[in-house]
Amino acid sequence: MAEKEKLDLGDEKTKKSSKGIILAVVGTIVLTLAVVAGTLYFLGIFPPKEHGSSERAQAGAEGSHEEAAKASHPLVYLPLTPPFTANFKGDPEVRLIQVEITVAATDKAVLDTVTKHSPMIRNNLLLLLSSQDPAVLKTAEGKETFRGQIKESIKKVVVEQSDKTTGVDEVFFTGFVMQ
Missing domain, CATH: 3.30.479.30 (Band 7 domain)
Known part of the structure; x- marks a missing residue:
């Protein structure tokens, strides 16, 4: 009976350690993706979305042709x-x-x-x-x-x-x- 208890304890440790490894791998992948996304954002690959009032939208519509010309040239x-x-x-x-x-x-x-x-x-x-x-x-x-x-x-x-x-x-x- 003592031998059976020892085997059961060993199986629980293996299950706990494999869950820990899986969590560590998933956590590392998520952290890596977050770092890559942050780097791309700061490099300007993903520009921030503008949230503004209707006044900004009207001003943007008036100057959009001029800004588009400057952006293209x-x-x-x-x-x-x-x-x-x-x-x-x-x-x-x-x-x-x-x-x-x-x-x-x-x-x-x-x-x-x-x-x-x-x-x-x-x-x-x-x-x-x-x-x-x-x-x-x-x-x-x-x-x-x-x-x-x-x-x-x-x-x-x-x-x-x-x-x-x-x-x-x-x-x-x-x-x-x-x-």
Whole structure:
């Protein structure tokens, strides 16, 4: 009878250990799938669903054509070389400014127009640059305002010299030195 009890105890241990192994394997598989799904989510494979109000939906419907155009055509960059250099008069602290500018557009034809009419654009930007107040350009707000003025100046040339109704999408400073 003692031998029979020992055998029964051994069978229960085997059943318990096989259940533990199965639970460990299933748990490992679930954990692995969760890690893979999280990695794919953070890489952008599974974008989050947007939950928003009807105002967002209306705004999205109005701008959907513009966003679709930008999404289908990524920004193309065009550096305006050589850098723009101008002198400041009347300020003993700052006498010289050198600015490197890169323009970006989703429409390659706009950048072709910028390249074609670069002498006119460079002239306008040099006049604009030399008319700036160095004290204002030292601030971040002054630089942003100046960036907007550059964008408008380029847009004006593109619209006047081509059949385009828009100018460049963005203007970036890739170098900005005042001495």
